[in-house]
Amino acid sequence: MHFTLALVLYRIFFLLLTPILLLALLLRSITQQAYRQRLGERLGILPKQLQANGIVIHGASVGEIIALKPFIELLLNYYNDLPITVTSFTPTGSAQVKKLFADKVQHCYLPLDNLLSSHLFLQRLQPQAMIFMETELWPNLIAQCHRQQVKLMLINGRLSAKSMRSYQKLTYLLSPTIQRFDKILTQSQVNQDNFLTLGARPAQCTLSGNLKFDIAINKALAAKQQELASLLNEPRNIWLIASTHPGDEALALKAFNQVKQQDKTALLVIVPRHPERFEQVATLAQNAGNTVIRRSQKQSVTLATQVWVIDSLGELLAACALANVVTMGGSFSDIGGHNPLEPALFKKPIIVGPDMSNFSEILTQLHTANAIVQLSNDQPIPEALAEAVIRLLSDNNFAESLGNNAYQVVQANQGATRLTFNALQQLLQ
Template identity: 35%
Template sequence: MLLRLLYNFAMYLFTPLVMLRLMARGMRYGDYHVRWRERFGRFREPRLAGCLWVHAVSVGEVNAAEPLVKALMEAYPQAPMLVTTVTPTGSERVRQLFGDSVHSVYLPYDLPFAVKRFLRSTRPRLAVIVETEIWPNLYFACRRHGIPLLIANARLSERSLRGYARMSSLVKRALRCVSHIAAQSRTDAARYRLLGAEPSQLTVCGNLKFDMPVPQAALEAGTAMREAWGTGRPVWIAASTHEGEEMCVLEAHLDVMRRLPDALLLIAPRHPERFKAVEASVRSLGFQVATRSGDGVPSHTTQCFVIDSMGELLRFFASADVAFVGGSLVSIGGHNVLEPAALGKPVLVGPYTFNFEEITQALLDEEGGQRVNDGDELGEQVLSLLRDPARRRHMGEAARHVFDSERGSVGKVMKLVDSLLQE
């Protein structure tokens, strides 16, 4: 009880600081300035009683949740569907994927009064938390209101485990409020046990992202773009890049262009507020630059194309020969390698892939991916692959095989959902 009181005191203490941070981010990304009331549980969403509620913190989690949300809507068409997020980009991705077929609001801060207000307004029949979001007050309130709580696609990195371990007794109590945990892997399940989950709460269901659809429209758009800039050009993509690794990517592209002068780099920064900064960096190195917002698609003379838009990576992956997945040359922990794998693209990653360690390792083991240690190695591997169609084809086929062999997670999670709703 004392630890929970201290936790609530800290939440109230830090909330003004969090609000200041939102204001600061809003200076660069305006959507952080709107819908603040939702972060305290205030919103107007009609007819939500008895809804099925899925929480996905941001873009990556929303993409992972897509096949599950669609399966829930198909299996329970009479139930309203609510999807909560934390970031404006996540909220926008919900709108892109589902339009008006789901209700979408921000998840409130984990303050007792905000959580109470949120649950009173929504009265969900089921709560599904995607990946790793352990909020004690929210979990306690779900148990108090008799709301079954499922953690789906549950993953827990070594770093997250160490972070939660600092308040292990409170986290353990919160996890006892969870009806079931559908872990991505045996490693994730073992880490949840270390946090205090009971074996009876855990099932290894695999990764929902393996069940994501590959839209035909994205493939067709990728083919059309490739025709626009020249089908014979060597093209590679650096996706979801972060500060500290874009310069490595750009220097790697300079190395590639010394051997392949007509090579094209597609670069997609992870965060929208950094689009302009990345574009400025590209221009400062003297590249012929085009952007998604300003030019639409690259031209025959474009050397570097900045993808300053959200939710379009699939079509650009489809148009490229080689994919580098960012957040892995710096200690972010890497991002989703499954999208290029699903499209049969050879995947390059840096040394830091702990966010997706088992998936990445499967790609490396099956020769669908290649690890590079720094920007110099990145340039070498990109050049090698662009000059070797047979190797690209072999790695792409291996990557697609890994993706196909792991599908089926949605069906396993839906069995758990059906069981919880029947109870």
């Protein structure tokens, strides 16, 4: 199928789909009110105070925004005469932008990818450059940027085997979309090869490494760590399960019953991925027979507390710093896992489930460095999880070795932020 026809059909389809997507956002807002707010931005109707002729960076949600932080800070320092606009697609991503940058950047949602909404978006912002991250491919918006001679970059490019299987069914639409980018910076050679397979030109592609390695402990993070630590009255073993999804908590709570038999003072810290589940997770932990405190209650965590639910935004990294063992949620189902580099920054031993497909290259490096414990489906997960946690809480040498090895992997792979920034500078010359 010719690309022009494919794009026309895509535009018609997405225009017809827009009311359904808006309805989906409204239904989602039943449990999370933020989804019904700022609906105009979803249609490309942006606040009038947003300045034009700058740089727009899109990070879909929380993880991408956090990974973009060092890069955005470089932009703010070097391009201090240009408006920097950071877009997201989720309310949690939006909250993270405001938390990290306040009024240092402009912020709005990226609109739905229909012809009118993206036209209004570009008409308001008129960017010099539009930067997308990882697998964010918006055929209509990218085509309009290209037509208006907006510089296009895809950074931290990632195409997993799972994504490839889906994308290859749409090559007639996605291959020309990929070819419209001026630069494609990829996390690894495997990812770059996948982009080339989908139609990218070798001259477009550069191997930059992964922005998610470029994390560091700053003053704000250290202060947040101290704030959380002040709520812990007694020294005790802390097991944290991070970025949990439905099903993760039930597994962890079942495993925790075995952990408590070995260590009656152990504390389980649960950090749900999505705010709309905070109440549900706290209730689940309580119904499992635990004494539960929620972070929002701002109460001291005494020895009587068995489960601490972090029902707040932007405190995961600080919570990792306090843990003895960290398990990454989203790795026990088909979610594909979450970033294990965050606990690695604090030299914490890390446990993950069978599915870490979203972080396959990072996982390979951690495995090679003997820096992670990955469970398999060879035995029931709750039992395997309990065994792994108990071992790490009781074997200090093993836990310390895992944590130090993970930290070395982080340190050895830093530098993608500077390479990405240099590529943008060259593009804007």
